[in-house]
Amino acid sequence: MIANSDHTPESGAESIYLNSKVAGITQMLAHAVEQTDDAVMITRADGIIEYVNPGFERITGYRACDVIGRNPGFLRSGMHPPIFYSEIWRTIRRGESFRSVFTNRHFSGELYFEEKTISPIRGSDGTISHFVATGKDVTQRISVERRLEYLANYDALTGLPNRSLLHDRLTQAIQRAHRNGKAVAVQFVDLDRFKLINDTLGHNIGDRVLIEAATRLRHCLRATDTVARLGGDEFVLIQEDVDHPDAVEQVARKILDTFAARFAAGTHSLFVSASIGLALYPDDGLSPDELLMRADLAMYRAKEGGRNSFRFFEAAMDANAMRTLTLGVAIRGALENREFSLVYQPIIDTRTHRAVAVEALLRWHSPDHGTVPPDHFIPLLEENGLIVPVSRWALREALRQVRAMQEAGQPELRLAFNLSSRQFRDVGLLQDVTAALDELDFTPRLLELELTESALMDNPEASAAVLEALRTHGIRMAVDDFGTGYSSLAYLMCFPVRTLKIDRSFVHGMEHSHEAATIVRAIASLAGSLGLEVIGEGVENLAQLALLQELGCHQVQGFLFSRPLPAAELPPPFNNREQHQRK
Numbered sequence: 055m056i057a058n059s060d061h062t063p064e065s066g067a068e069s070i071y072l073n074s075k076v077a078g079i080t081q082m083l084a085h086a087v088e089q090t091d092d093a094v095m096i097t098r099a100d101g102i103i104e105y106v107n108p109g110f111e112r113i114t115g116y117r118a119c120d121v122i123g124r125n126p127g128f129l130r131s132g133m134h135p136p137i138f139y140s141e142i143w144r145t146i147r148r149g150e151s152f153r154s155v156f157t158n159r160h161f162s163g164e165l166y167f168e169e170k171t172i173s174p175i176r177g178s179d180g181t182i183s184h185f186v187a188t189g190k191d192v193t194q195r196i197s198v199e200r201r202l203e204y205l206a207n208y209d210a211l212t213g214l215p216n217r218s219l220l221h222d223r224l225t226q227a228i229q230r231a232h233r234n235g236k237a238v239a240v241q242f243v244d245l246d247r248f249k250l251i252n253d254t255l256g257h258n259i260g261d262r263v264l265i266e267a268a269t270r271l272r273h274c275l276r277a278t279d280t281v282a283r284l285g286g287d288e289f290v291l292i293q294e295d296v297d298h299p300d301a302v303e304q305v306a307r308k309i310l311d312t313f314a315a316r317f318a319a320g321t322h323s324l325f326v327s328a329s330i331g332l333a334l335y336p337d338d339g340l341s342p343d344e345l346l347m348r349a350d351l352a353m354y355r356a357k358e359g360g361r362n363s364f365r366f367f368e369a370a371m372d373a374n375a376m377r378t379l380t381l382g383v384a385i386r387g388a389l390e391n392r393e394f395s396l397v398y399q400p401i402i403d404t405r406t407h408r409a410v411a412v413e414a415l416l417r418w419h420s421p422d423h424g425t426v427p428p429d430h431f432i433p434l435l436e437e438n439g440l441i442v443p444v445s446r447w448a449l450r451e452a453l454r455q456v457r458a459m460q461e462a463g464q465p466e467l468r469l470a471f472n473l474s475s476r477q478f479r480d481v482g483l484l485q486d487v488t489a490a491l492d493e494l495d496f497t498p499r500l501l502e503l504e505l506t507e508s509a510l511m512d513n514p515e516a517s518a519a520v521l522e523a524l525r526t527h528g529i530r531m532a533v534d535d536f537g538t539g540y541s542s543l544a545y546l547m548c549f550p551v552r553t554l555k556i557d558r559s560f561v562h563g564m565e566h567s568h569e570a571a572t573i574v575r576a577i578a579s580l581a582g583s584l585g586l587e588v589i590g591e592g593v594e595n596l597a598q599l600a601l602l603q604e605l606g607c608h609q610v611q612g613f614l615f616s617r618p619l620p621a622a623e624l625p626p627p628f629n630n631r632e633q634h635q636r637k
């Protein structure tokens with residue numbers, strides 16, 4: 055403590071003692087200021103620099119002799135608005151300290167961040183005579199903070215805003231639209247078959263495609279609009295100031311067009327299309343979550359509709375999604391609760407009038423939702439992965455029941471069993487199937503696994519390998535719904551397939567459409583020359599049956615002969631066409 059000499063009269067010796075003590079403390083303070091790592095700058099009340107310490111020289115790059123007598127304005131970076139500096143002056147002239155992180159310019163020209171406190175110094179008369187500024191270089195800390203902030207808001211791969219920033223931007227866009235009475239469009243963009251690119255060409259190529267996609271999307275919008283990446287191959291565009299849905303449609307078309315050009319990724323040149331779902335504020339939703347969910351739903355419908363297209367959200371999509379959601383929950387316990395069962399539909403050879411096979415078809419009887427059609431619940435099982443255990447159960451059940459039919463007098467009866475694409479990709483498939491055949495003592499050549507064209511074509515090389523492994527075990531393979539996918543017959547020759555099932559849309563179309571009949575004829579004759587068997591699906595009347603026979607298709611299946619029925623209800627011995635037609 056420095057003693058106050060004004061109030062306490064001291065003796066001469068005491069005064070000398072005190073003076074030398076004060077001198078010592080002053081010297082110590084001077085050393086402290088000189089040696090501290092922090093920058094210290096003392097200015098006069100008018101801002102002119104009177105003193106800077108070595109810490110200041112180190113942090114700013116300026117030498118003391120170059121700055122003393124100057125205004126500290128040379129440190130200004132231009133990054134703070136003028137109001138920032140007027141606020142400093144207002145505060146310190148009031149006699150208070152001002153604290154902030156300053157973005158300053160180093161002597162070298164580079165920017166640095168300084169955490170600085172500026173405090174007034176009062177003279178003995180109480181008026182402000184000087185200001186002292188003490189500061190720390192916090193450039194490293196601020197850079198890390200800024201990087202973290204960037205990462206929290208931007209996608210590291212594409213540099214686009216991420217989900218969290220998208221949410222903020224959409225909230226702001228909605229507020230602005232609410233004020234000015236305009237609409238905001240949310241475009242949910244998902245790349246088609248991106249997973250295939252990643253899986254077959256690797257993540258490096260996948261990443262390049264995403265970066266290129268991000269660049270193309272950015273060019274489809276005005277600079278003020280937002281393009282964000284939600285993750286994976288999902289992007290969202292926010293289009294503001296929308297007067298009419300036409301303007302949204304225009305952007306959606308622009309996106310599809312911009313994706314029409316090939317993507318160059320390393321040595322690969324790829325076609326990548328996109329599916330887009332559109333939702334508008336305020337018509338389709340009032341909150342960001344609602345709009346995103348609905349645009350996402352619309353995007354799914356665009357994908358289902360054949361990809362490379364866009365769809366606007368419609369209210370009916372919500373109802374469907376709601377049902378899918380509740381079904382998705384209900385189906386989780388369905389296997390344990392024994393809610394699945396199998397029905398069988400005979401496949402008849404029109405030349406012998408005998409059933410050569412039965413196709414097993416899965417049924418779900420939900421206590422809450424009634425009987426749910428397979429077209430609705432199979433995709434749910436695929437999505438949640440339950441298709442594998444459910445199918446494992448179904449295959450055993452079907453083998454057991456068909457084995458019983460064989461023993462009851464039809465020893466050569468085949469079982470046709472549907473495989474979903476997810477199961478087809480399951481590494482345990484071969485092991486599962488062969489184990490089930492062994493367990494139930496079922497002749498492998500009497501099992502025919504049915505796969506859709508698209509499941510085969512999703513990954514042709516892997517498909518060929520799996521099919522070959524199944525074939526070496528004697529198991530037959532059939533291509534289901536043939537004609538609806540994009541494979542050519544010639545391509546199918548690469549696969550060890552025994553049977554083609556002509557999709558029922560052709561069988562139904564044949565009667566009235568010359569084109570459908572021509573396609574069926576071509577399939578039947580080409581299949582014949584390749585040694586494949588052909589089955590006509592969905593035969594409902596005698597005219598269709600007659601046409602199929604005329605076109606050379608001799609195996610048929612359809613309501614004309616029998617609807618799919620539980621094993622116990624199949625007409626014994628269902629080996630005679632007349633019998634079925636009487637039913």
Ligand SMILES: Nc1nc2c(ncn2[C@@H]2O[C@@H]3COP(=O)(O)O[C@H]4[C@@H](O)[C@H](n5cnc6c(=O)[nH]c(N)nc65)O[C@@H]4COP(=O)(O)O[C@H]3[C@H]2O)c(=O)[nH]1
Nearest residue numbers: 415416428429432472473474592593594611612613614618
């Ligand atoms: N309009 C009409 N339809 C006929 C006629 N004859 C048969 N159908 C129906 O056509 C579908 C034939 O099965 P799919 O093409 O393999 O198509 C099946 C198959 O892809 C899938 N599915 C059914 N069971 C299973 C299964 O156990 N596993 C897998 N992965 N998929 C299954 O669900 C699809 C639909 O099955 P379902 O609803 O049982 O529908 C069956 C059958 O009931 C007819 O004359 N007219």
